[in-house]
Amino acid sequence: VAAAGGGDAGIQSPAPGCCAFFVARKRRYCKMSVAAGRALCGEHAACSGTGAPVANERRRIVCPLDSKHTVYEDVLEKHLKKCNAREKSKPAYYVRDINCGENDDLPSKEQIVALSSLSAEEMSALISKVQVKSDGLDRAEAVLELRVLSHPALQQELTDPSNGKSALKHLQQQASIVGHLSTYGLLAHKSVTHECGAGRGKLSHWLWRALPGATRGVSFLLVERCSTRFKVDGKHQEGDVDFRRLLIDIQHLHLGKVPQLQDKGTSVVAIGKHLCGAATDLALRCLMETLPRHGTRAAAPGLAACGEEAPGQAPCETGTGPTLGIAITLCCHHRCSWPAYVGKEYFCSQGLGPKEFDLIQRMSSWATCGWRRPTDQVPDNGNEDATREERASRQGGVEWHAEEEMEAIDHAAPCQAEDQISYGRSRAEREQLGRLCKRVLDEGRVRYLREWGLTARLQRYVEAGTTVENVLLTA
Template identity: 45%
Template sequence: RLRGAVSPRAVRVRTGGAAAGKRWGLGTKKENDRKRIPCPLDPKHTVYEDQLQKHLKKCNSREKPKPVYFVQDINAGVKEVAEIPENQVTLSSLSKEELENLIIKLKKASNGLELDLKEQVLSHQALQEALNDPKNGDSAFKHLKQQASILGNMEKLHLLGPGRCFVEFGAGRGKLSHWVDIALQDTENIQFLLVERATTRFKVDGKHKKTDSIFERLQVDIQHLCLNKVPILEKKKLPVVGIGKHLCGAATDLALRCLVESYATCCNEEDEEPAPKRTKNNAEGASDSSNDDNNERNKEDFKPVAGIVIALCCHHKCDWTHYVGREFFRSVGLGPVEFHYFQRMSSWATCGMKGTITKASTNEESEDHTNNTEEHDQTYSKTETGSDALQGLLTVEERKQIGSLCKLVIDHGRIRYLQHRGYEAALQYYTDSSVSLENVLLTAVPETTT
């Protein structure tokens, strides 16, 4: 450049006046004098005071109209009067005797339970090409193995078929639904509802180019989701299959209530209609009787919830109010206080693995859990694991065993809940612990009547 030459940028700023100054972030004196105030809807961001009213109309934090399927706290469970005290003592503050008493109660509650879960590590043809793709990194490969096993278990339970609505709870980007759709190519009369309270970027379901999209996103907290008010379900009356990959803590309990209480109950009530009256001069009474029998059989065959397949996660984020297994806890002499400590102790199941697991790096699959981080990817505080206070009292291996037992007891309460509502429910290991430390799958299908 010649000496003394003026850069193009300088020319634009000098000649462009206020507009150019604003473009280059220089601002004008009048603009700099304007006052910014915190947004009353969300103080995390600010707005010019003289534009507040305009901003409030378009602020992303403004209260939006509720969808028709939003019913406040429909799946929340009943809040009891005797809740856990607000100033609950932390695990690390418990005395040796108090901790030992908790462990005694835990082991007593687990007596008679199936402690060694069945291994059901399966796969599915729909994911074979992706599993054999060398471009996938280690993290993507682990996610694919889990998704393949979930689909394999769904197939074993005869849940992959036509005439179903697959509801993915905690859907994130919708990868699990994507693979179910691939497995059901050319299958008619299927629908996908992807439930996610967060606005998730990089949505996989958006890539499905179909004339009549079978993918619909429901941006709502599971706590407030009334499935039988979702228009597509009202219209099609499809049996539902609830699915989820690492459905975090209390979200699992909310999803179970959403399926087997609010949806199944409402559907059964709607089906209870009076039989049509027969005319007196009907000469073909026998034929009508046969049709009535067929209608009755069809009613009996229709199950609002065809099945549930959920990979469990984050027991330390469970909540007594939402927990569906409270009846089981009471039956073994436990209550909200014990539940509080058991959910905290459940994190011990992975505390021995701290620092041994590194986060995956380059593959897009890592986006899957930006809003749903797996338990073993989190960093636990000393308060959570109680490592200092427990040093010399419990070994790392003992803590892992107790943590696993806490998870099992909490999950067994969920199994009991489903069994009492007419489902054949089970827990199984669906993947190896080297693939995911959260490797337990909950499955349930309606009991068959003989």
């Protein structure tokens, strides 16, 4: 961080007890507190107000394990032993890339092409394939049913006027997911609820609130790959509920080695809200292939691997297993990957392969990218509310809020120019094609779960006005 003089008009002097280091990039003084008798905070203690090193001060250096923080040079060795960025011993349930799938049939560099490089005839042929495959689905499943449910446990929050529009949309989604779990009778079993991509853990929190008193002995296993602020875990430190969080990427998670799941007879209910792209496939494989099972599974007819003429797969260890139920909302199909995708067998049985998968997953972004306009299309007049209204008017009246914008960034479709060639099709037609691509990709996931003996289905769990990613996978 560079420092400079802070004598410009309008720049306030350092507050009493705060650091006197001027941050040029932010055009203000550092706001960190300082020790008694010192003018600079720990981060800036080795610099003067102009950025020059201070004589006789303990020298601070960048931590070699994490460049985001600094440490006194004379205590570096001690710091490295306790630094949060140090490599820690892996738990027993960490098995590297166990859920990543096979990558021996990846498309070659020559096969990976941009949509813009396809001729009009090639694009039309690809679109025809997608339309034929989607039309080939069971008629009852071709158009996903809209089932917007709720649950009394969230009724008070849903009617609380202090909740803004953004918070209300999240509550409506959580209420519908809990409502579906209740409809399927998954709240009446003593089980371990496994939340994939848990984030703050709000979905598990509401599910716990919805449980009848007789089943308060259930456990919750929240899996997230990075630390999250404002977690709700603290609300469950006391009482008989067991809220446990695993800080691990789900691609490395072996559920069968998690202590909570090693007892025979333990049932698992898997939940997830907007599990992004390939994370859904990683979670499904983790559930179905790393938990202990009994019996055999014969290969389903017509689901041979790519390049094979007959479904002569060897039986694998399976059975209905401990997975009691699944409720995962899907999103970001443009972030799916062929190695992780669990629907390869179905995909290949339809005459599609890695090359088509790469194109279809990119075309899936057409379904949602129209909802996310680049911010530079709206002139910045210095008024946040006016700018927000302008964006809303240009997006069909959809009003944006800070939390929704952050979620949109996290789950943003690429919408790059090379993938937005219209080929004479309107925006509405491209959005419909994007939805068909999502539908084909999701059908592979449904078939995968059915192979394992689960009754899987897709449905819309909220209106598109609540979230455009409104498809729920249940099993």
